[in-house]
Every structure is written in structure tokens, then in C-alpha cells.
Amino acid sequence: MTIVATRIDTTTGNGTVLYPGDPGWDEARGGFNLLVDHRPEAIALPRNEREVAAAVALARSRGWKVAAQGTGHNAGAYAGLSGMLLVNTSRLTGVEYDLANHRVRVGAATRWGDVISPLSDRGFAALHGSSPLVGIAGYSLGGGIGWLSRKHGLQASAVTAIELVTAEGHLVRTDAVHEPELFWALRGGNGNFGVVTALEFEVQPVTRMYAGVMFFPAERSVEVLRTWTGQLPSFPEELTTWATILHVPPLPEIPEPLQGRSLVAVMGVFLGDEADGRALLEPLRALGPEIDLFGLQPPAAIADLAMDPTSPMPMCSATALLNALPDSTIDAVAGLVARPDSPILMTQFRHLGGAAGRPDPDGGARDCLPGEVVVYAVGVVPVPEAEQPLLGALTALRTMVLPHRAGEYPNFVEEPADTSRFWGQDDWTRLRRAKALYDPEDLFRGNHHIPPEA
Ligand SMILES: Cc1cc2nc3c(=O)[nH]c(=O)nc-3n(C[C@H](O)[C@H](O)[C@H](O)COP(=O)(O)OP(=O)(O)OC[C@H]3O[C@@H](n4cnc5c(N)ncnc54)[C@H](O)[C@@H]3O)c2cc1C
Known part of the structure; x- marks a missing residue:
């Protein structure tokens, strides 16, 4: 072409x-x-x-x-x-x-x-x-x-x-x-x-945005996650919340109250004023978080709100887009990942929907995502013997959420995958046609490969 x-x-x-x-x-x-x-x-x-x-x-x-x-x-x-x-x-x-x-x-x-x-x-x-x-x-x-x-x-x-x-x-x-x-x-x-x-x-x-994080002990994961999912249908599009079960490593660079702890956190950003933000989060706050860091913040304050790792790590992960996160699934997942000895270091549920779930007529080949929630779980492999237990736990997690699976978000898929499953048939055909038009010899290999239409 x-x-x-x-x-x-x-x-x-x-x-x-x-x-x-x-x-x-x-x-x-x-x-x-x-x-x-x-x-x-x-x-x-x-x-x-x-x-x-x-x-x-x-x-x-x-x-x-x-x-x-x-x-x-x-x-x-x-x-x-x-x-x-x-x-x-x-x-x-x-x-x-x-x-x-x-x-x-x-x-x-x-x-x-x-x-x-x-x-x-x-x-x-x-x-x-x-x-x-x-x-x-x-x-x-x-x-x-x-x-x-x-x-x-x-x-x-x-x-x-x-x-x-x-x-x-x-x-x-x-x-x-x-x-x-x-x-x-x-x-x-x-x-x-x-x-x-x-x-x-x-x-x-x-x-300004009303943003922050509430921390609870990981033993309270079931009630925190159940309360969080119960609130999701009432949350406006201005509010985005993520619920995370995490085992914080005992590292000196981590704030002392969190070091070495197993926690469940609810993080959120509300594009609105403090009073409305507080009212929306009241059912979660009523659970009595151990640490509550919500407040009015400039946009820069949320850059690191999720406390993602900053250094490369040896890791394995699992992910899925979910139509629902019912209580029975919460109970099973919390039983697997909230235990202090879980090989899964972090399990995060992000609220989707709103504009993230609506097709954008001016958008591209990835203009929206199906599902109400995306789950992403990750663990580290500091020594080779740690890999099999972690892979086993990630497989168990995938099985637990499978009945509610709505698809996958390719950016969260961190191993080789069948790329065709990331799109509906029409968009997949259109992508392969575009590839045949602009790169017929298949010179460029994206991380998730799209072959040209034959
Ligand atoms: C710690 C962490 C946090 C994350 N948080 C989020 C999040 O909050 N939301 C989210 O949506 N995703 C998130 N991701 C996933 C992230 O969006 C993907 O990993 C994404 O692919 C990273 O882009 P990159 O350019 O940093 O990575 P790279 O590995 O450099 O690039 C990824 C792929 O993008 C393509 N690419 C990159 N640059 C170019 C280029 N110049 N030309 C052509 N193709 C290119 C290639 O196919 C490449 O393989 C996170 C990932 C990690 C590891």
C-alpha cells in the first residue's frame, strides 16, 4: 500500500x-x-x-x-x-x-x-x-x-x-x-x-479532585469487597474506585505503618467536591478503615496513588474482565489471595463501566472494554521454586472468576496470547485488513500480534 x-x-x-x-x-x-x-x-x-x-x-x-x-x-x-x-x-x-x-x-x-x-x-x-x-x-x-x-x-x-x-x-x-x-x-x-x-x-x-485510599487489615477483605461491589451501581461516572488485596513487602522505603502488612485497600478518585465525595464513600468509611488518606488533591497527587512497583521484578500475572463480582466469588478469591502466605502479592479489582464501557464513534480499534470490573493479580518469583506455586494460585484465581468472564484487556495480558480473542469478529477482520493494507509483509510485530488478512 x-x-x-x-x-x-x-x-x-x-x-x-x-x-x-x-x-x-x-x-x-x-x-x-x-x-x-x-x-x-x-x-x-x-x-x-x-x-x-x-x-x-x-x-x-x-x-x-x-x-x-x-x-x-x-x-x-x-x-x-x-x-x-x-x-x-x-x-x-x-x-x-x-x-x-x-x-x-x-x-x-x-x-x-x-x-x-x-x-x-x-x-x-x-x-x-x-x-x-x-x-x-x-x-x-x-x-x-x-x-x-x-x-x-x-x-x-x-x-x-x-x-x-x-x-x-x-x-x-x-x-x-x-x-x-x-x-x-x-x-x-x-x-x-x-x-x-x-x-x-x-x-x-x-x-482538584477528592482522592485517596482507605486501608483495612486483609482479614476484613470479604466485608470490604462485598461493601465495595454493593456500592458500585450507585457510583457516578465521576467516581472511579479500585479495591486491592495486597501483601506489602517489609521494605524500608515503604511507609512504616504499611511495611510487611497484609491489607485490603479501597482507592478512589472523584471529580467533584469533598462533600459529595465523602457522601459517596460513606458506606465504606463506616466500616472503620485503619488508615484513611482521602482528601482534596491536585491531579499530580494521584500519579502514584496505586503504589505500583517502581523497579523491574521477576513476576507472573493473571487478568480478566468481569461482568460481575458476586459474593460467592469474593469469598473464594479472598480465601485464596488474602492469606498472609498467598503467593499472589496483589489482587486488584478496578471498577470499569461508564465512558470506559461505551463505544466511541470517533475512537479506534480499542474504544471501550466490556465488563463492570477488571481483575489483575500478580506475584513475584524471587527464586525459581516460587514459580510453580504462584502459577498454581493464578490458575485457581482464573477458574474462580471464569463464570463471570467478559473478556480480556490486552494491556494487562503479560504473556503470549491468541490476539484474536481480544476483539469481536468484525473488528478483528477490520484490523487484519488494515494490516494487509499497511504492512502486507507482516514486518511489524506488536506485543500482541495481528497477522495480515490472507
Ligand atoms: C506496573 C504497571 C502498571 C500498569 N498500569 C496500567 C494502568 O493503570 N492502566 C493500563 O491501561 N495499563 C496499565 N499497565 C499496562 C500497560 O498499559 C502496558 O504494559 C503497556 O503496554 C505499557 O506500555 P509501555 O510503552 O510502557 O511498554 P512497552 O513494553 O515498551 O510497549 C508495549 C507495546 O506497545 C507497543 N509500542 C510501544 N511503543 C511503541 C512505539 N513507539 N511504536 C510502536 N509500538 C509501540 C509495542 O507493541 C510494545 O510491545 C501497567 C503495567 C505495569 C507493568
């Missing part, structure tokens, strides 16, 4: 390419999950679009496929990178704010933490998720569910333009007008259509 719109010649670049054993090789190929040990044929570290195009040309000349990666937070979804050139996009930096138009433009290397505070200082919030270390590119290309999604939808739908180097080695700007079908496919189709160099997206004017 020859793309004529907004084409820029990118044929003159070159740039750093590492081969196995070169200094910096391990750092450049590493991801967030230390169990993942990908060995690509080479790694390109482009500093600009021209060097991205040079990398794509190099891969073509060697007969390699191309996998783009920014932070490696979802590196585990690749079955392997053998026969591939890894394009490490971590040098494609740069952020521009156009807040008169509620827009931000970021280079592909930008992480949420780079923009959250500058936006907050100017009275804006983005549709980021739980970790400031996650890359905006991979998060947005896969969907993106965060604290504001029930009110404002998935981050993929907030994206207004994407620039990428295509299979032909051209830099193309896609938006609702230029290459709209490619723009549709990119917003959900992750790295299957090219190497993204920059994205632009809409942000929301927000100055």
Missing part, C-alpha cells in the same frame, strides 16, 4: 545499533519483568524519525521483523524476539503543551510521570493509569484505563494524532483526516502497524 498523505523522506538517517555482547546490550533489551529474557538479532536506539527509518531499512535488508518497545512494561507478551530487530524508542523524547487547545504532543519515549506534574501545575489531568513509569505510547496503543476512564473513556480515544514510520520507511502523520483507517487501527492495534515516533492527545481541565 503506498501512502501519499503527509509523507516525509526519511531515507538518510542512521543511528546506534547494538549487537549481542555490545556495551549496553542487556540494558537496551531489558523489560519490566525480569523473568523475560528476550534475545533479538540486534537493537536499534534511534534518536529521531530518520534513524527509525534507517532501522526499519536495516531490518528489511537482513530479513528481520521489527518490534518496537519503549519501557518494556509489556515485554512478556512477546513469545520471543528471535529473528527480530528490537527498536528501543527510549531516545525519542520531547513534550510540547498546547493547553489552549487541551492538547499535548509527546515523543514515543515519554512516560506518564514526565507529564503528570507539569499538567497538574497548569490545571490539567491526563487519562493516565496507575504507574507514572508506564510509557504513554504502549499504554495508548493498547487502550489505557486509568482514574478518569469512567468519566472520559480510554486513553486510546483521547489520542488525536499519531506519527509513525511505516513498513515502506516513510514518516506518516495519521489523524481523523489523514490515513483514518490506519489511525483507527493504531489506537488498539499496538505495535503492529509501524514504529510510532510521536503522539498527540487530549487532556482534561482539572484543578
Whole structure:
């Protein structure tokens, strides 16, 4: 497919390419999950679009496929990178704010933490998720569910333009007008259509939010989760809450009252005033949390509200979108994961629905998610013997929630998977058709692979 719109010649670049054993090789190929040990044929570290195009040309000349990666937070979804050139996009930096138009433009290397505070200082919030270390590119290309999604939808739908180097080695700007079908496919189709160099997206004017977390001892998981799910139908789209059972490691960098504790936490963000927020959370507060940190906050305060890990870990996870979380399932799951000796370190239930569950007519291939709740559970594997008990517990958890399964959210799927199951038949066919149009030779391999239509 020859793309004529907004084409820029990118044929003159070159740039750093590492081969196995070169200094910096391990750092450049590493991801967030230390169990993942990908060995690509080479790694390109482009500093600009021209060097991205040079990398794509190099891969073509060697007969390699191309996998783009920014932070490696979802590196585990690749079955392997053998026969591939890894394009490490971590040098494609740069952020521009156009807040008169509620827009931000970021280079592909930008992480949420780079923009959250500058936006907050100017009275804006983005549709980021739980970790400031996650890359905006991979998060947005896969969907993106965060604290504001029930009110404002998935981050993929907030994206207004994407620039990428295509299979032909051209830099193309896609938006609702230029290459709209490619723009549709990119917003959900992750790295299957090219190497993204920059994205632009809409942000929301927000100055204060009623946000925080309540902690209870993990022994109270059943009553806290039952109360939480009982309240969900009455929560407005302005309120997003997550309930998490977690076993906090005894590390000195963690606040002393939480160190080494097994807890159940209800975290939340309310886009409204304190009085209304307090009223909505009253049934949970009436349970008597041991620690209650809710209060009026600037948007920057929620960057790290979920207390996600900041360092790479050896880990295994499980996830599912759920239509319901009935009491019997809560009882079974709490019995498995709230025990202090559970190999599952954290089990999180996030309230979905609202705008996150509604199709967006201007959105892309991932414009909404089915289900009322998404569950994500994770444990660490500090020694090889820890892996089997953890995998067994994750399998048991999957079985417990299976009767209520509504699907899966690809960004939370951290192992190789059958990508076709992430879409309905119509969208899957459309994605494969777009792939055949824009990358017929299947040069680009996203973490969740979309093959071209035959
Ligand atoms: C600690 C943690 C917290 C998380 N919290 C949330 C959350 O709150 N909400 C949520 O929705 N998700 C969350 N996620 C999941 C996250 O959205 C995915 O892992 C996402 O893929 C990460 O994007 P990345 O760019 O950081 O990772 P990467 O592994 O670098 O990229 C993931 C994939 O995106 C594609 N990609 C990335 N950059 C490019 C590029 N420049 N060009 C083309 N393709 C590219 C590739 O297919 C790549 O394999 C979390 C993950 C972790 C580990």
C-alpha cells in the first residue's frame, strides 16, 4: 500500500545499533519483568524519525521483523524476539503543551510521570493509569484505563494524532483526516502497524479532585469487597474506585505503618467536591478503615496513588474482565489471595463501566472494554521454586472468576496470547485488513500480534 498523505523522506538517517555482547546490550533489551529474557538479532536506539527509518531499512535488508518497545512494561507478551530487530524508542523524547487547545504532543519515549506534574501545575489531568513509569505510547496503543476512564473513556480515544514510520520507511502523520483507517487501527492495534515516533492527545481541565485510599487489615477483605461491589451501581461516572488485596513487602522505603502488612485497600478518585465525595464513600468509611488518606488533591497527587512497583521484578500475572463480582466469588478469591502466605502479592479489582464501557464513534480499534470490573493479580518469583506455586494460585484465581468472564484487556495480558480473542469478529477482520493494507509483509510485530488478512 503506498501512502501519499503527509509523507516525509526519511531515507538518510542512521543511528546506534547494538549487537549481542555490545556495551549496553542487556540494558537496551531489558523489560519490566525480569523473568523475560528476550534475545533479538540486534537493537536499534534511534534518536529521531530518520534513524527509525534507517532501522526499519536495516531490518528489511537482513530479513528481520521489527518490534518496537519503549519501557518494556509489556515485554512478556512477546513469545520471543528471535529473528527480530528490537527498536528501543527510549531516545525519542520531547513534550510540547498546547493547553489552549487541551492538547499535548509527546515523543514515543515519554512516560506518564514526565507529564503528570507539569499538567497538574497548569490545571490539567491526563487519562493516565496507575504507574507514572508506564510509557504513554504502549499504554495508548493498547487502550489505557486509568482514574478518569469512567468519566472520559480510554486513553486510546483521547489520542488525536499519531506519527509513525511505516513498513515502506516513510514518516506518516495519521489523524481523523489523514490515513483514518490506519489511525483507527493504531489506537488498539499496538505495535503492529509501524514504529510510532510521536503522539498527540487530549487532556482534561482539572484543578482538584477528592482522592485517596482507605486501608483495612486483609482479614476484613470479604466485608470490604462485598461493601465495595454493593456500592458500585450507585457510583457516578465521576467516581472511579479500585479495591486491592495486597501483601506489602517489609521494605524500608515503604511507609512504616504499611511495611510487611497484609491489607485490603479501597482507592478512589472523584471529580467533584469533598462533600459529595465523602457522601459517596460513606458506606465504606463506616466500616472503620485503619488508615484513611482521602482528601482534596491536585491531579499530580494521584500519579502514584496505586503504589505500583517502581523497579523491574521477576513476576507472573493473571487478568480478566468481569461482568460481575458476586459474593460467592469474593469469598473464594479472598480465601485464596488474602492469606498472609498467598503467593499472589496483589489482587486488584478496578471498577470499569461508564465512558470506559461505551463505544466511541470517533475512537479506534480499542474504544471501550466490556465488563463492570477488571481483575489483575500478580506475584513475584524471587527464586525459581516460587514459580510453580504462584502459577498454581493464578490458575485457581482464573477458574474462580471464569463464570463471570467478559473478556480480556490486552494491556494487562503479560504473556503470549491468541490476539484474536481480544476483539469481536468484525473488528478483528477490520484490523487484519488494515494490516494487509499497511504492512502486507507482516514486518511489524506488536506485543500482541495481528497477522495480515490472507
Ligand atoms: C506496573 C504497571 C502498571 C500498569 N498500569 C496500567 C494502568 O493503570 N492502566 C493500563 O491501561 N495499563 C496499565 N499497565 C499496562 C500497560 O498499559 C502496558 O504494559 C503497556 O503496554 C505499557 O506500555 P509501555 O510503552 O510502557 O511498554 P512497552 O513494553 O515498551 O510497549 C508495549 C507495546 O506497545 C507497543 N509500542 C510501544 N511503543 C511503541 C512505539 N513507539 N511504536 C510502536 N509500538 C509501540 C509495542 O507493541 C510494545 O510491545 C501497567 C503495567 C505495569 C507493568
